[in-house]
Amino acid sequence: MIRFSAVLLRSDIVKAALAASLLAVTTLHAPDAKAQAAEDAPLRVGKTFIAAATDPAQGSAGWALVSHGIADQLFRVDRDGRLVGNLATDATRIDDLTWQVTLAPDRLFSDGSPVTAQAVADSLNRTVAENPAARASAGALTFEAQSESLLTITSERPTPVMPSILAEWAFPVYLYAGGDLHFTGPFMIADFTPGARLDLKPNPHYPQADSRNPVQITRVADGQALALALRAGEIDLAFHLPVESRAMLQASGDIAVTSFPVEYQYMMWMNTASDALGDARVRRAIDLAIDREALIAAARAGRVAHGAFSQVFPFSADEPARHDAQAAAALLDEAGWIRDGDGPRMRDGETLSLTLVAYPQRPDLVTYQPVIRAALADLGIEVTTRITESPTDMARAGEFDLFLWAQHTAPAGDPGFFLLLFLGSEGANNYSGWSSAAFDALLADLAQTSDPQARNLIAREAQALIAEEAPVAFLVTPEWHVGKSARLAEYEPWGSDYYVIRSDFGLRE
Structure with missing residues (x-):
């Protein structure tokens, strides 16, 4: 057995005094208002490519949903490359073809519905049936709810690494209801233009939602155009810059470029x-x-x-x-x-x-x-x-x-x-x-x-x-290069481009 683990004023004098007072207050607080508006503005991300679809049953959409901070899997790989629980706490191997997975408590979909074993089974059985990538590692998987929090998985072929398979990009968990898809990540989709732009808003049912800004992800196919957009202040994060743009961006003084090895x-x-x-x-x-x-x-x-x-x-x-x-x-x-x-x-x-x-x-x-x-x-x-x-x-x-x-x-x-x-x-x-x-x-x-x-x-x-x-x-x-404005000065890339927008992305204290 393996375990992964709101009077009226009529006097002109009073009116004049009030007007002066209001002007003073407005003058006093205008910078603060502007500063607050800037702080609340969306974080703008430029990438050389973004999601073409939002249904994990379609191609590599699952990868994009996780990368963009919209979806979670049962298991994931952490900053140090270790396999860890995410929507699940552990997995136990019963025999060559059978595993049991225990769900983490108190997790919610973006519509407020609880993440139950039945919801997980319904979504992942649908993905396995429609997406060949979900059948790559152990053949077809069958998910069955045993209780609110316990899930049984049967594989077509034996596998000793089911938690790793469930961390693959084909397996984000979702709620499929009335033709709509609801996910569990820190952000949810506000507007979507396939392959071009993705507007995200904080998922209100994810912890610290009030401390997150909206996010706008725009596809900028050309790497040099991506660098110029960052230098012009049009974006806050440029992911996957060409190496020759580093010197130009760093010379601007208010842009940092991080280079990092990838997997x-x-x-x-x-x-x-x-x-x-x-x-x-x-x-x-x-x-x-x-x-x-x-x-x-x-x-x-x-x-x-x-x-x-x-x-x-x-x-x-x-x-x-x-x-x-x-x-x-x-x-x-x-x-x-x-x-x-x-x-x-x-x-x-x-x-x-x-x-x-x-x-x-x-x-x-x-x-x-x-x-x-x-x-x-x-x-x-x-x-x-x-x-x-x-x-x-x-x-x-x-x-x-x-x-x-x-x-x-x-x-x-x-x-x-x-x-x-x-x-x-x-x-x-x-x-x-x-x-x-x-x-x-x-x-x-x-x-x-x-x-x-x-x-x-x-x-x-x-x-x-x-x-x-x-x-x-x-x-x-390869080694990749990420450019950051002062708004994302603390951002550190990891996991290549699989976990670009995470729960800590631009999080305000």
């Missing part, structure tokens, strides 16, 4: 359905051809990736990604892609030509494009670059050869979620189209292993196999 990985999917990229030798050659240090120099931030996970996790790969242009050329020769002098690589009269896609919501990825194109050109590979505003749609449609991608690979502090969802043969987000029986067998072992050290070992074995087959090239563990 994302920057990577590049390789479309194995492509004629050329169906050959693992070509994929490995492309992986070897990329100089990660050159990418870091171009973006002026980050560290060479150690496999699929940031080095803050004990299950990251042991060795950094390797750069070896000569070995890359030899692999291409072996695969039949021959180069005549400085010409392009050819095979059976066909030129090795690939399309490299990136998206501006992650500015570093666009910065990487010319560096990667140059490295592959040195090998004789022709590369055309493209920018898309709809990365998920393009990735799912397979309309790419190479796709630069940013992903939090361990949002719940466990390796299984990313490996299953993005690289398992049946993974809903398997954008590369790669399939490996050996890899799937490792995932099956991971699903039944509870010992943390053993899980770490399996995760490393899985990453070694990924490196050998190269359906994805892991590039850089």
Whole structure:
């Protein structure tokens, strides 16, 4: 058993005296009134992308709802990367497929309804049925209320890490009533323009609601425009600034810029359905051809990736990604892609030509494009670059050869979620189209292993196999930059961009 754990005045003299008195009072208190109005004004946040939907059953909406301070999960990861209870106090494993979860007392939805086991079961059963991401780690989960505060969860596949699964972004808790959704976070939605703007107001049923300002979140797709908006005083927080904007902003004197390492990985999917990229030798050659240090120099931030996970996790790969242009050329020769002098690589009269896609919501990825194109050109590979505003749609449609991608690979502090969802043969987000029986067998072992050290070992074995087959090239563990006005001088980012707006966000004493 595992436990996670309001007279009339007629005299003109009196009237004049009253008018003078009122003028004096107004003059005396006007600055205070202005100051109070400024203090009560919304906190304005600029981000390179925001929620496109507010229903956790749709795509990655659950991630955005948690990131924006609207929703909570049963469990979450804290500032130090530890898995902790949130709407739940503990979880107990009954057998391989069954867990019991005890809810925290006195939690309320934004409409004032209590968070009960039945409400939780209704919402999460709906999400599991409609969102493939909720079925990634342990198959379909079934939630059943045993009492007001006790919940039983049955999984389709065995899992020893149910609390970690419940901390994944697919599992925010909500009340679905009459077509409306009510959440449990410190803020609630006042107005919403999908993908463009989100106006939040304090949730009156969350502690310290009277000490919170409204929040306005605006999407500013271009990183430089985001920096200029902060310098112009149009926003109070600029999340995900380009590194080259730091000096300009810090020179203003009233803006602080915080740089921090994140738990994302920057990577590049390789479309194995492509004629050329169906050959693992070509994929490995492309992986070897990329100089990660050159990418870091171009973006002026980050560290060479150690496999699929940031080095803050004990299950990251042991060795950094390797750069070896000569070995890359030899692999291409072996695969039949021959180069005549400085010409392009050819095979059976066909030129090795690939399309490299990136998206501006992650500015570093666009910065990487010319560096990667140059490295592959040195090998004789022709590369055309493209920018898309709809990365998920393009990735799912397979309309790419190479796709630069940013992903939090361990949002719940466990390796299984990313490996299953993005690289398992049946993974809903398997954008590369790669399939490996050996890899799937490792995932099956991971699903039944509870010992943390053993899980770490399996995760490393899985990453070694990924490196050998190269359906994805892991590039850089990034560093991000956040700009803050004086109103948010005490704000500290953590949890990458998963917990941007939290219960302490701009909280007044």
